Each structure stands twice: as structure tokens, then as C-alpha cells.
Amino acid sequence: MSNKTYNIRTAGEANIPVLGLGTWQSTGDDCVEVVSKALQMGYEHIDTAQAYDNEKQVGEGIKKSGVARDKFFLTTKIFPDDLKFQPEKLKEAAKRSLENLDTDYVDLLLLHWPDDRVPLSETIPALCELQKQGLTKHIGVSNFNIEQIIEAKKYADVPLVVNQVEFHPFIKQSTLQSFLNNHHILLEAYSPLARGDVFDNEIMKEIADKHGVNPAQISIAWILSDKDRVAIPKTSNPDHLQGNLDAAKITLSDEDIQKINTLASSNGRKIEHPDYSPEWDD
């Protein structure tokens, strides 16, 4: 296997490398190291957020890697605390992220969670403006339901290219996925390893053994078997980086995919969601 992911998925004018490094709960020097190593070994996509309190460390890792900024895709997210989705605050928050990351632009700027307190008619034009001003190449949302995306699209004059949501073999997202496909929005899978639970599932273990890989790799390969998805597995352990990256090159049989498709259930969410969660589609 080569060290490059190469594969990209396209939405709007965004070309997004299919496999990114998640960094939630990567902190301190471990975060610097893992981001640096990931970029050096061929990761072309890093996912962070203001709420992870690690943008500075991600920025240091980028610098330490020596990899040029235009060689990888960088995402951050703005969290709606302190009414940050008000237009002026949104702009300040985006600038702060760029300062923390020590970069002139991100490739993708996401609204981390919906916020009922500020109307999308105000937030979305401001987010679009940030793209036009060059602070971000593309924009999108995270943890939005279908109704919220329909509302957001009314006010967007540039494409919303992703909805980043929980997605792994144990969760149903078929209604949301169909909607996103119809609107040319990629489903960006967070918690793609179900926070490690894929290691305890017999079907995942059986398919992994058959391919001579581990269940995390099978989960990633299954997510990426659909061309309308990208995945951002997190690791702080440099020993897990290569395997997760290589998973983007595993081809599952139709039979493998069908077996994994049987694992989803309505109560398969792994992340405890805050009280401002939307009403989820299934």
C-alpha cells in the first residue's frame, strides 16, 4: 500500500480527501505529535474545532510536520456558545480560529451544532461572507437535521458541502443520507469507530479476520464504500494512524457490506448529546 489516500469526494467545488484525522480529545503534546506524524505519513485531512480546545496544538503539529498548507484539507468548527452565531461574533470567532491554527484560511468551516437562539437567516449569510472573504474555502454544518438544512439552504448563496454527523455501523442515518445525496451534500462521519465499540462486535470481528485487518479498518472501509461519505476517525496513538489510513483502500464484498448493514438500530447513538441536539432524522 502506498502512503497516500489520494481518494477525494466532491461536493460543490470542494474536493475532500475521504479520510481525515479526528482530534476530539487529542490534547497537549500528544496532539502536536499525532497531527505532525499523520501529515508526514500521508493524511491529507485534519478535523478540529474550537470546542476541542486544541486548535493551537493542531497548528503546532502542522508546523512541525513541515507539510505545506496547500497539501492538506483543514476543517474547524465554531461552537454556538456566547451567541457566537450572531454575524459579528461569527466573524470574530472565525478569525480567532485562524490565529490559533496559525493559518490564513481553513478549507472547511462548520457550524458545530444548530442554535435556535440566532436565526439561520442571520448566521448563514455571515458564514457565506466568510467564504467570500477567503477565511475559509468552503462552508458546511454539523449535527443539523433535514429541516434545519432546508432552512439553512434558503439563505446560502454558496454550497453547504457537508453535514458532519455521528455515523458508524450501529446507527441508522438512511433518511438523512438520502436527503443529503439529493442535495449534493456529503455525509461526514464522526465517531466512525463508534468510539471503539466496533472492536467488540462479532460480525465486525469476523469480517476483519477474513480480510486480515482490524474492526476499525472494516468500519472505515464500510463507511467509505458509499461514495457520498467521508470519515474522520480519531486517534491520539501514532501506532493506530497507519492502519486507519490504509483502511481507505480496503474493498469490501457486497456480502460484507450487507452483513454490516444489519447492525444499525434506532438506539445506536454512541455520543451523549446535549440538550440543544435537534430532533434527529433516522
Ligand SMILES: NC(=O)c1ccc[n+]([C@@H]2O[C@H](COP(=O)([O-])OP(=O)(O)OC[C@H]3O[C@@H](n4cnc5c(N)ncnc54)[C@H](OP(=O)(O)O)[C@@H]3O)[C@@H](O)[C@H]2O)c1
Ligand atoms: N461534529 C461533532 O459534533 C463531532 C462529535 C464527535 C466527534 N467529532 C469528530 O469526529 C472525530 C472522530 O470521532 P470520535 O473521536 O468520537 O470517535 P471514533 O473516531 O469513532 O473513535 C475514537 C476511539 O477509537 C480509538 N481508536 C482509533 N483508532 C484505533 C485503532 N486503530 N485501534 C484501536 N483503537 C482505535 C481511539 O483511541 P486512541 O486515541 O487510543 O487510538 C478512540 O478511543 C473526533 O475526533 C472529532 O474530530 C465531531
